[in-house]
Amino acid sequence: xxxxAEQAADRKVRRAxxxxxxxxxxxxxxxxxGPLIIILIYSFLEPGKYGNVEWVFSTxxxxxILYSRDIFxxxxxxxxxxxxxxxxxxxxxLYTTLFAxxxxxxxxxxxxxxxxxxxxxxxxxxxxxxxxxLLVRTFAINQIIRNEGVLNTFLxxxxxxxxxxxxxxxxxxxxxxxxxxxxPLMVLPLFAAFDRFDMRLLEAAYDLYASRWQxxxxxxxxxxxxxxxxxxxxxxIPSLGAFVTPRILGGGRNMMIGNFIExxxxxxxxxxxxxxxxxxLLVIVAVALAVYVRFANRDxxxx
Amino acid sequence: MADRxxxxxxxxxxxxxxxxVFVMLYLPIGLxxxxxFNAGPSPAIWEGFSLQWYPRAWANEQVKDATFRSLTIATFxxxxxxxxxxxxxxxxxxxxxxxxxxFVYLMINQPLMVPEIVTAVALLILFGFIKVATGYQGLGYxxxxxxxxxxxxxxxxxxxxxxGMDLALETAAADLYxxxxxxxxxxxxxxxxxxxxxxxxxxxxxxxxxxxxxxxxKSAGQDTLPTYMxxxxxxxxxxxxxxxxxxxIGLTVVMLTAFFMLTRRGD
Amino acid sequence: xxxxxxxxAVLLASTAFASAEGELQLFNWGDYTxxxxxxxxxxxxxxxxxxxxxxxxxxALSKVEAGGGGYDLVVPSANYIQIYVEKGLIQKLxxxxxxxxxxxxxEWRDVPWDPGRNYTVPWQWGSVxxxxxxxxxxxxxxxxxxxxxxxxxxxxxxxxxxxxxxxLSLALMxxxxxxxxxxxxxxxxxxxxxxxxxxKWQSMDYGATPKLASNDMLASVYWNGAVFRARLxxxxxxxxxxxxxxxxxxxxxxxxxxxxxxxEAYQFLNFIMEPENAGLISAFAxxxxxxxxxDPFMPDDMKDAPEILIPEDLKAxxxxxxxxxxxxxxxxxxxxxxxxx
Numbered sequence: 001x002x003x004x005a006e007q008a009a010d011r012k013v014r015r016a017x018x019x020x021x022x023x024x025x026x027x028x029x030x031x032x033x034g035p036l037i038i039i040l041i042y043s044f045l046e047p048g049k050y051g052n053v054e055w056v057f058s059t060x061x062x063x064x065i066l067y068s069r070d071i072f073x074x075x076x077x078x079x080x081x082x083x084x085x086x087x088x089x090x091x092x093x094l095y096t097t098l099f100a101x102x103x104x105x106x107x108x109x110x111x112x113x114x115x116x117x118x119x120x121x122x123x124x125x126x127x128x129x130x131x132x133x134l135l136v137r138t139f140a141i142n143q144i145i146r147n148e149g150v151l152n153t154f155l156x157x158x159x160x161x162x163x164x165x166x167x168x169x170x171x172x173x174x175x176x177x178x179x180x181x182x183x184p185l186m187v188l189p190l191f192a193a194f195d196r197f198d199m200r201l202l203e204a205a206y207d208l209y210a211s212r213w214q215x216x217x218x219x220x221x222x223x224x225x226x227x228x229x230x231x232x233x234x235x236x237i238p239s240l241g242a243f244v245t246p247r248i249l250g251g252g253r254n255m256m257i258g259n260f261i262e263x264x265x266x267x268x269x270x271x272x273x274x275x276x277x278x279x280x281l282l283v284i285v286a287v288a289l290a291v292y293v294r295f296a297n298r299d300x301x302x303x
Numbered sequence: 304m305a306d307r308x309x310x311x312x313x314x315x316x317x318x319x320x321x322x323x324v325f326v327m328l329y330l331p332i333g334l335x336x337x338x339x340f341n342a343g344p345s346p347a348i349w350e351g352f353s354l355q356w357y358p359r360a361w362a363n364e365q366v367k368d369a370t371f372r373s374l375t376i377a378t379f380x381x382x383x384x385x386x387x388x389x390x391x392x393x394x395x396x397x398x399x400x401x402x403x404x405x406f407v408y409l410m411i412n413q414p415l416m417v418p419e420i421v422t423a424v425a426l427l428i429l430f431g432f433i434k435v436a437t438g439y440q441g442l443g444y445x446x447x448x449x450x451x452x453x454x455x456x457x458x459x460x461x462x463x464x465x466x467g468m469d470l471a472l473e474t475a476a477a478d479l480y481x482x483x484x485x486x487x488x489x490x491x492x493x494x495x496x497x498x499x500x501x502x503x504x505x506x507x508x509x510x511x512x513x514x515x516x517x518x519x520x521k522s523a524g525q526d527t528l529p530t531y532m533x534x535x536x537x538x539x540x541x542x543x544x545x546x547x548x549x550x551x552i553g554l555t556v557v558m559l560t561a562f563f564m565l566t567r568r569g570d
Numbered sequence: 571x572x573x574x575x576x577x578x579a580v581l582l583a584s585t586a587f588a589s590a591e592g593e594l595q596l597f598n599w600g601d602y603t604x605x606x607x608x609x610x611x612x613x614x615x616x617x618x619x620x621x622x623x624x625x626x627x628x629x630a631l632s633k634v635e636a637g638g639g640g641y642d643l644v645v646p647s648a649n650y651i652q653i654y655v656e657k658g659l660i661q662k663l664x665x666x667x668x669x670x671x672x673x674x675x676x677e678w679r680d681v682p683w684d685p686g687r688n689y690t691v692p693w694q695w696g697s698v699x700x701x702x703x704x705x706x707x708x709x710x711x712x713x714x715x716x717x718x719x720x721x722x723x724x725x726x727x728x729x730x731x732x733x734x735x736x737x738l739s740l741a742l743m744x745x746x747x748x749x750x751x752x753x754x755x756x757x758x759x760x761x762x763x764x765x766x767x768x769x770k771w772q773s774m775d776y777g778a779t780p781k782l783a784s785n786d787m788l789a790s791v792y793w794n795g796a797v798f799r800a801r802l803x804x805x806x807x808x809x810x811x812x813x814x815x816x817x818x819x820x821x822x823x824x825x826x827x828x829x830x831x832x833x834e835a836y837q838f839l840n841f842i843m844e845p846e847n848a849g850l851i852s853a854f855a856x857x858x859x860x861x862x863x864x865d866p867f868m869p870d871d872m873k874d875a876p877e878i879l880i881p882e883d884l885k886a887x888x889x890x891x892x893x894x895x896x897x898x899x900x901x902x903x904x905x906x907x908x909x910x911x
Contacts (some may be wrong), residue, residue, distance in 0.1 A: 020394025024387040035425030051632030069902040081911030110321030140331035162506035241418025251773030258420040267628035434638025523595040523640035524620035537777040
């Protein structure tokens with residue numbers, strides 16, 4: 001009797017839970033998740049002559065990602081054009097993640113080891129750039145590294161150089177911009193991990209005459225690893241899909257996947273290829289996330 | 304042995320690096336702000352203090368339109384996303400975990416995981432269909448798109464607050480024969496209010512920031528401030544853009560300060 | 571909360587209805603429309619013109635083709651007009667509503683892309699050439715070798731406007747072919763030249779005018795009027811006409827089939843064929859227009875500008891680009907994709 005009532009109550013709670021979530025789900029399905037299915041469909045169509053698509057089934061877009069038909073002799077060869085863009089995107093994103101870690105780790109550590117008041121203030125200082133408009137921050141970098149920008153003007157004024165150093169419109173500029181823009185995404189989860197870390201462990205380890213670096217590697221790092229992975233994922237994923245930063249700092253020659261996708265929907269006039277590239281990007285992101293979930297769960301398992 | 308006392312705060316080089324990072328984070332923004340007050344037209348050569356670029360930017364009809372449009376979209380997107388996020392948070396926290404909840408949780412966080420460019424392209428196609436079919440080309444598309452990707456940002460502080468809340472008060476209210484609605488209206492909602500306002504603000508900033516999705520969804524004459532700026536950065540890098548940027552930075556700082564105050568008050 | 575919501579509702583309502591009457595949506599190239607022209611038009615007719623920018627013919631076409639953009643007028647280049655006509659994207663003009671149609675200069679009336687001007691009215695015309703900073707390179711700039719086989723001084727400093735037809739046509743003429751050729755031997759040669767040159771470029775981007783003026787760019791494949799504007803701020807910027815052949819173009823205004831403000835569009839089209847107003851268009855973007863009698867309304871410095879007056883010996887090298895056949899277009903697109911990787 002009571003179990004039936006409990007079950008009924010349980011069902012009621014469940015229904016209420018769904019009903020309450022329904023409006024959010026509805027909005028997300030029509031304007032975030034649902035449209036992704038359209039992309040999948042479009043990747044199997046033929047491109048229209050001047051953009052858009054012809055409603056004819058075709059796997060050309062998918063074949064086209066890896067292979068390109070030579071326009072002159074009709075032979076198929078590896079589409080090194082696309083592969084080099086993918087490779088550049090992955091490479092720059094990995095560099096960005098690595099350097100964000102190199103700079104983010106000491107910063108998060110520094111914040112975590114301050115007094116409570118100082119910590120709040122420093123956290124606030126990290127949060128401001130994080131929430132500042134991405135375009136504004138990229139523009140700020142642009143103003144510094146362009147040929148007639150602050151850096152070159154200053155170096156010429158000092159007499160160190162007499163013609164501007166070409167930084168903007170290079171891969172390095174894109175990497176620099178992304179590291180700058182996404183650094184707070186590394187610092188915040190790292191800080192959260194340090195914050196939970198019991199500093200007394202350090203003293204214990206140190207009493208065992210471990211060197212500082214040994215302590216860091218064997219005591220600190222294992223404990224904060226989930227934070228490191230979270231930070232890396234948070235930096236890697238937006239870097240991979242970056243659009244604004246490479247567009248402003250890359251000069252249209254050093255494209256990343258995001259820009260290449262946009263090109264297909266604009267001047268490139270190959271929507272199915274753009275759609276197939278989007279799905280590919282999505283798959284790479286999903287793999288990165290799956291790796292993250294696996295690592296995170298394993299670490300939790302160890303407790 | 305005294306000199307071997309381990310001080311966690313002192314790892315060689317860490318402090319130097321950290322301070323360098325803070326300087327590097329603020330130097331570009333600082334220079335950007337500084338040069339918005341430049342008397343000359345260069346964003347790199349200082350020619351004296353002047354406020355001329357602010358009224359100049361504001362005299363530009365396109366800047367004014369884009370600002371108004373951005374604020375309209377952000378207001379609606381913040382209200383809508385926070386409203387649905389409050390409901391979803393009530394539906395997913397403080398209950399037994401079920402498979403359904405994991406699904407809802409994943410869905411809500413989906414905009415954080417899918418690269419913006421992919422969503423943007425998908426929306427371009429979908430809204431293209433709807434625009435042709437219905438003939439409606441208003442701001443609604445931008446508002447709906449923004450509302451969707453703002454949901455996780457609104458949801459986060461609300462969920463955190465709900466999870467930290469004491470159930471005892473609600474139980475007490477229920478014991479006094481308050482209906483669930485009364486209990487919510489007079490007990491839960493007031494307690495939740497700081498988090499709701501925090502969610503509103505995060506959603507508002509997120510909407511105001513967006514470039515990529517707006518770029519693909521907008522119809523004729525629907526430039527938002529960021530899409531307008533993107534065009535300007537590539538075409539005429541005048542100090543006007545510095546002035547607009549400075550105002551955006553100012554707005555962010557004000558909002559975040561308020562946000563910090565609100566979320567800390569309850570703790 | 572309630573107050574906030576109702577305030578928001580009022581805000582939305584006001585933005586939704588502000589645009590109910592007397593507006594016009596112009597879809598035009600960036601940095602190409604004189605704000606004074608629009609102010610004058612609004613003062614005379616009460617119609618508010620909103621301009622949305624695009625960067626390239628291909629982008630504009632693809633946005634229009636996608637539908638639902640909400641644009642009334644578009645400004646494609648000559649070689650794109652036939653595509654718009656064939657796809658039914660633009661509508662035939664009712665010339666009775668355009669009394670100023672008689673002002674179109676005779677040489678711009680019976681143009682191959684729109685005989686009798688039944689679909690389009692002239693906006694501006696010009697050429698594609700080489701912008702070079704004379705401080706950096708003082709040699710011969712009347713050659714496409716500037717970007718296809720760059721002199722030492724310019725390696726790594728050249729911008730190339732990413733406009734497919736212009737760039738490929740320049741390359742084809744450079745290797746001795748002609749625009750829109752289907753001759754695979756020539757196409758292959760052009761591709762090889764482009765691919766070999768690409769590593770020596772700095773960027774492929776629009777928006778070169780301010781960057782040329784500020785020395786952020788030292789050379790660029792670009793449009794004459796835009797280079798003219800850069801030269802007005804920085805007299806080191808010179809413009810060269812490649813003797814191997816360079817594209818001439820004319821951009822014309824067309825009325826889209828799904829335009830919503832048709833009456834306003836006709837008023838605007840008629841307005842811009844008034845010589846004084848055509849002069850305003852040129853005064854801003856610094857290209858010639860196709861309207862008779864507009865000369866007195868142009869700035870004096872345009873009359874003898876080297877960017878406007880093509881030297882006699884190079885005149886024969888300028889060619890209007892035809893609309894490529896689908897076959898040629900396929901080659902173009904394939905080479906272009908390879909180039910933009």
